[in-house]
Amino acid sequence: VNRTPSFRRFKLPFRCPTTRAMASQSHIVGYPRIGPKRELKFALESFWDGKTSADELQAVAAGIRSSIWKQLAGAGIKYIPSNTFSYYDQMLDTTAMLGAVPPRYGWQRDEVGFETYFSMARGNADVPAMEMTKWFDTNYHYIVPELGPHMRFSYASHKAVDEFKEAKALGVDTVPVLIGPVSYLLLSKPARGIEQCFSPLSLIGYIVPVYKEVVAELKAAGAKWVQFDEPTLVWDLDAEQLQAFTHAYSELESSLSGLNVLIETYFADVTADNYRTLTSLKGVTGYGFDLVRGAKTLELIKDGFPSGKQLFAGVVDGRNIWANDLASSLGTLQDLEDIVGKDKIVVSTSCSLLHTAVDLVNETKLDKDIKSWLAFAAQKVDEVNALANALSGQKDEALFSANAAAQASRKSSPMVMNEAVQKAAAALNGSEQRRGTDVGGRLDTQRKKLNLPILPTTTIGSFPQTMDIRRVRREYKDKKLSLEDYVNAIKEEINKVVKLQEELDIDVLVHGEPERNDMVEYFGEQLSGFAFTSNGWVQSYGSRYVKPPIIYGDVSRPKPMTVFWSSLAQGMTKKPMKGMLTGPVTIMNWSFVRNDQPRFETCYQIALAMKDEVQDLEKAGITVIQIDEPALREGLPLRKAEQAFYLDWAVRSFRITNCTVQDTTQIHTHMCYSNFNDIIHSIIDMDADVVTIENSKSDEKLLSVLPEGVQFGSGIGPGVYDVHSPRIPSDKEIRDKIKNIVKVLENNNVWVNPDCGLKTRKYSEVRPALSNMVAAAKYNREML
Numbered sequence: 001v002n003r004t005p006s007f008r009r010f011k012l013p014f015r016c017p018t019t020r021a022m023a024s025q026s027h028i029v030g031y032p033r034i035g036p037k038r039e040l041k042f043a044l045e046s047f048w049d050g051k052t053s054a055d056e057l058q059a060v061a062a063g064i065r066s067s068i069w070k071q072l073a074g075a076g077i078k079y080i081p082s083n084t085f086s087y088y089d090q091m092l093d094t095t096a097m098l099g100a101v102p103p104r105y106g107w108q109r110d111e112v113g114f115e116t117y118f119s120m121a122r123g124n125a126d127v128p129a130m131e132m133t134k135w136f137d138t139n140y141h142y143i144v145p146e147l148g149p150h151m152r153f154s155y156a157s158h159k160a161v162d163e164f165k166e167a168k169a170l171g172v173d174t175v176p177v178l179i180g181p182v183s184y185l186l187l188s189k190p191a192r193g194i195e196q197c198f199s200p201l202s203l204i205g206y207i208v209p210v211y212k213e214v215v216a217e218l219k220a221a222g223a224k225w226v227q228f229d230e231p232t233l234v235w236d237l238d239a240e241q242l243q244a245f246t247h248a249y250s251e252l253e254s255s256l257s258g259l260n261v262l263i264e265t266y267f268a269d270v271t272a273d274n275y276r277t278l279t280s281l282k283g284v285t286g287y288g289f290d291l292v293r294g295a296k297t298l299e300l301i302k303d304g305f306p307s308g309k310q311l312f313a314g315v316v317d318g319r320n321i322w323a324n325d326l327a328s329s330l331g332t333l334q335d336l337e338d339i340v341g342k343d344k345i346v347v348s349t350s351c352s353l354l355h356t357a358v359d360l361v362n363e364t365k366l367d368k369d370i371k372s373w374l375a376f377a378a379q380k381v382d383e384v385n386a387l388a389n390a391l392s393g394q395k396d397e398a399l400f401s402a403n404a405a406a407q408a409s410r411k412s413s414p415m416v417m418n419e420a421v422q423k424a425a426a427a428l429n430g431s432e433q434r435r436g437t438d439v440g441g442r443l444d445t446q447r448k449k450l451n452l453p454i455l456p457t458t459t460i461g462s463f464p465q466t467m468d469i470r471r472v473r474r475e476y477k478d479k480k481l482s483l484e485d486y487v488n489a490i491k492e493e494i495n496k497v498v499k500l501q502e503e504l505d506i507d508v509l510v511h512g513e514p515e516r517n518d519m520v521e522y523f524g525e526q527l528s529g530f531a532f533t534s535n536g537w538v539q540s541y542g543s544r545y546v547k548p549p550i551i552y553g554d555v556s557r558p559k560p561m562t563v564f565w566s567s568l569a570q571g572m573t574k575k576p577m578k579g580m581l582t583g584p585v586t587i588m589n590w591s592f593v594r595n596d597q598p599r600f601e602t603c604y605q606i607a608l609a610m611k612d613e614v615q616d617l618e619k620a621g622i623t624v625i626q627i628d629e630p631a632l633r634e635g636l637p638l639r640k641a642e643q644a645f646y647l648d649w650a651v652r653s654f655r656i657t658n659c660t661v662q663d664t665t666q667i668h669t670h671m672c673y674s675n676f677n678d679i680i681h682s683i684i685d686m687d688a689d690v691v692t693i694e695n696s697k698s699d700e701k702l703l704s705v706l707p708e709g710v711q712f713g714s715g716i717g718p719g720v721y722d723v724h725s726p727r728i729p730s731d732k733e734i735r736d737k738i739k740n741i742v743k744v745l746e747n748n749n750v751w752v753n754p755d756c757g758l759k760t761r762k763y764s765e766v767r768p769a770l771s772n773m774v775a776a777a778k779y780n781r782e783m784l
């Protein structure tokens with residue numbers, strides 16, 4: 001059979017079981033909960049649809065958990081996590097554990113069950129869901145706890161204990177994992193209305209007693225370890241926040257006695273101050289560090305590590321899909337061992353494996369060489385174990401040499417290396433990559449050429465993706481539809497979208513993106529250097545998963561990607577038709593990125609490929625080109641000191657794509673999914689002619705924080721209605737929105753558009769919504 005050189009092939013039958021049990025100092029921070037074939041998603045969605053019962057959902061969940069525990073135990077892992085499973089989100093689980101349910105859900109203070117739990121996660125008929133936000137700098141989203149001074153905490157979900165017992169009944173002794181009390185509060189927000197005057201951290205004294213109850217019950221159930229995840233220790237924390245750690249763990253100390261306690265950090269190194277606080281916490285047995293992203297962790301440990309404590313060394317990357325360089329990791333581990341002492345090192349993952357794909361075994365279509373360079377969660381478990389064995393003197397030579405061979409093949413593969421691309425990227429040489437004329441001058445030129453009214457209307461790109469369109473794409477992919485029939489079907493759809501926009505009297509049109517399934521995949525499939533998996537899903541939130549492409553090699557564009565469709569669409573109308581591209585930063589941030597060169601180099605390469613596309617669109621007579629960068633903010637490093645560098649190269653990458661176009665070519669960009677208030681200067685520095693930006697939910701917040709004296713020189717289109725809701729905004733409502741926007745912006749560069757693409761909406765919603773939007777713009781034109 002066509003299986004990868006998975007480490008499982010080299011399992012441990014040759015070794016004496018007694019020494020192995022002693023030896024393998026191995027630990028996994030957390031494991032993906034979605035199942036190797038998205039079993040949890042399908043079980044959840046069918047339960048939510050009322051098609052299956054709660055029992056059936058629970059049975060699927062129990063099956064996933066038990067197979068993970070057995071797999072980890074079978075692989076030889078010593079410290080196996082429990083309670084890293086979740087029906088929706090681990091922060092929400094903690095909210096349930098603490099009984100911190102916001103009053104609007106009408107919870108009766110009994111054990112938090114599915115109804116309350118899923119109402120908080122997804123809303124119900126009467127009450128909307130709680131807010132969701134990004135988990136550090138990952139693409140995972142957690143449900144943000146809402147806390148106020150009157151929140152009454154109580155032990156209201158016994159999930160951590162139940163799962164510990166469940167594993168024990170299966171014969172697996174696990175380390176129950178809890179989100180630590182301080183990180184829980186630091187990741188919370190004040191309840192509505194008291195944002196200005198309340199700090200959730202002030203509740204520390206009220207939640208610690210609940211943690212004590214949980215710990216006591218875990219002890220009674222036979223737990224020998226407990227793991228507290230305190231990832232906020234990688235932030236820049238102030239003295240008061242650090243004090244909270246000291247306080248909380250002193251309070252917990254007596255309850256923790258008799259238990260081994262691991263404090264786990266991840267996603268970056270901890271600052272020197274945080275390290276000092278962390279390593280002096282009371283009652284702690286071991287500390288977990290991210291040695292992949294934590295560039296300075298090694299130095300911190302060299303400067304002093306508390307004697308007698310254990311170091312959980314996260315050398316296997318939980319954020320990526322690359323096979324570990326085992327020889328190099330073993331070197332690091334041995335260096336660490338020299339510092340902290342023999343038997344004090346536990347080999348671990350850099351963070352929970354939640355952020356990587358589940359199992360490479362299910363990838364039967366991937367190129368054989370590429371596959372040999374990869375490790376998903378299941379393979380990473382074997383890597384951790386192999387390293388732990390090697391560290392204790394039981395190195396599996398066959399496995400290490402197979403790994404070294406794969407590493408070498410990746411380094412020298414012609415699939416990875418493209419000299420022309422590397423030269424072109426090197427030639428950028430730190431230059432600014434800016435358009436010659438400033439934005440004011442360009443806009444004047446463009447105004448004459450495009451001849452648009454004030455408050456011009458446009459949309460963000462996609463139109464509803466009907467069942468028909470999805471079927472056409474699928475059938476073409478499965479070769480059930482000929483190229484000719486496919487092109488005709490798409491052409492017809494574009495024509496429909498163009499006609500609709502003309503009828504609605506929108507000023508700058510789009511083709512509707514019917515040929516695209518996903519804004520990154522569409523380009524990745526046409527660029528060199530990208531590979532795609534069949535089952536490489538990663539949880540984004542709840543039952544929503546993404547399947548990021550893998551960037552394995554130098555990126556280039558063999559041929560034009562969008563010119564055919566854009567010219568075809570432009571040919572259908574006299575109005576300007578926007579060319580529609582995804583920007584380099586977004587393509588990169590939504591992919592698994594190669595780890596053998598700095599991220600900015602990969603980003604510059606993608607930018608150069610997109611630049612070729614921009615130039616070809618311009619040549620084909622497309623005068624307005626939108627380059628979407630919704631994920632620009634996502635790559636922002638967690639530590640303030642590193643942010644300026646990232647923003648500099650990310651913004652430059654965007655400019656690379658379009659710095660050579662003529663003044664008359666109007667470059668748009670679009671941003672969404674987050675608050676952009678804190679990177680407003682970088683958005684201005686992108687030097688686009690028009691920026692459309694998600695805004696309708698944050699009201700005019702974005703605009704009101706424009707720093708004194710800062711003006712958007714470019715055109716700006718703050719979204720006037722929310723596309724994520726089926727609600728149709730009224731003409732009056734949009735009129736008022738526009739009025740407010742114009743008041744704040746005080747310039748005549750305001751554009752009128754929805755928040756984002758219309759892909760997930762129905763035509764019955766889009767048509768009246770856009771019609772109201774155009775009417776509202778026209779009304780305001782008269783009034784201005």
Ligand code: GLN
Pocket residue numbers: 460461462513519580628630670671672756757758759
């Ligand atoms: N042009 C894309 C669309 O309209 C933009 C999507 C996005 O911003 N996420 O679908």
Ligand code: ZN
Pocket residue numbers: 460630670671672673694755756757
């Ligand atoms: Zn968007």
